[in-house]
Amino acid sequence: KVLLDEEFKLRPERVLSVKAGLLYMASPNNPTGNQFDRSAVEEVVEGFSGVVVVDEAYAEYGRYTLIREAPARENLVVLRTFSKAWGLAGMRVGYAVANRKLATLLKERGMVFACSSLSLKAAELMLERWNEVEKAVEELKRAREWMRTEMSRLPVRVYPSDANFLLVKLPVSSSWARERLLEKGFAVKDVGRMPLCEDSVRVTVPPKPIAETFIKAVGEILER
Structure with missing residues (x-):
């Protein structure tokens, strides 16, 4: 490795x-x-x-x-x-x-x-439906950049992404954050044990209405 x-x-x-x-x-x-x-x-x-x-x-x-x-x-x-x-x-x-x-x-x-x-x-x-796939990909890219900008207003670090997810470094334990978010109905991947990813979670980019609720939930658990 x-x-x-x-x-x-x-x-x-x-x-x-x-x-x-x-x-x-x-x-x-x-x-x-x-x-x-x-x-x-x-x-x-x-x-x-x-x-x-x-x-x-x-x-x-x-x-x-x-x-x-x-x-x-x-x-x-x-x-x-x-x-x-x-x-x-x-x-x-x-x-x-x-x-x-x-x-x-x-x-x-x-x-x-x-x-x-x-x-x-x-x-x-x-x-045969490549045009539809391409459109969906472009929409997700825009949603990804919007979500990254909005989440960056919180006390977290959101890394640049070229995928359909974001890596977010938290000021708290990633395992603790995962459990608190699960209580609020959001599932994130705890990657805190992976090299260079301490206290980080992977977040799939969702539709904007869900992203807005998710960002609010992250803000709430960090205020505790």
């Missing part, structure tokens, strides 16, 4: 100092929500001697994708999913983009029946 820096940035020199045959990174990252600087990721891909797997599960909410680069790279595999922006979490549909050699290797090592015909049909139908 290679830790990010205190601002959750990817430091290529740290990664490239590790000897390994395979490197996995999620960008946008979970639970921090940030997408690593493209130049930093590309530096890692170019300098790493093994295979680099970049999980772009939340890339629709981010600033860029490496999909178009993957086929031309010798050691890059990009993973995508229909579980997030496409709304098909229960269908378990995803895909990998890589050069022909790596793609063939993945196919040979993969499950014989990786997806059901129903799941594949659902994914096909969603592709």
Whole structure:
């Protein structure tokens, strides 16, 4: 494991100092929500001697994708999913983009029946509705930035996000806050035990009316 820096940035020199045959990174990252600087990721891909797997599960909410680069790279595999922006979490549909050699290797090592015909049909139908998905993604991005601005008025730190959630650092115990918010009808993910995330919770971006009530609830528990 290679830790990010205190601002959750990817430091290529740290990664490239590790000897390994395979490197996995999620960008946008979970639970921090940030997408690593493209130049930093590309530096890692170019300098790493093994295979680099970049999980772009939340890339629709981010600033860029490496999909178009993957086929031309010798050691890059990009993973995508229909579980997030496409709304098909229960269908378990995803895909990998890589050069022909790596793609063939993945196919040979993969499950014989990786997806059901129903799941594949659902994914096909969603592709035909890309305009609707794109609109929903843009709406969520606006809601995310609004929510981050409003929550920043509280005595908390809300980190920038390129995903459909926010990481919030609290001035109180994250486990205590989780229980108090649950009493008010809100479920957040306590990530306080994860590296660099002490006293932090992950909050999925909801519709604005729910977000307003949630922000009020956070303010109330912090006043105790």
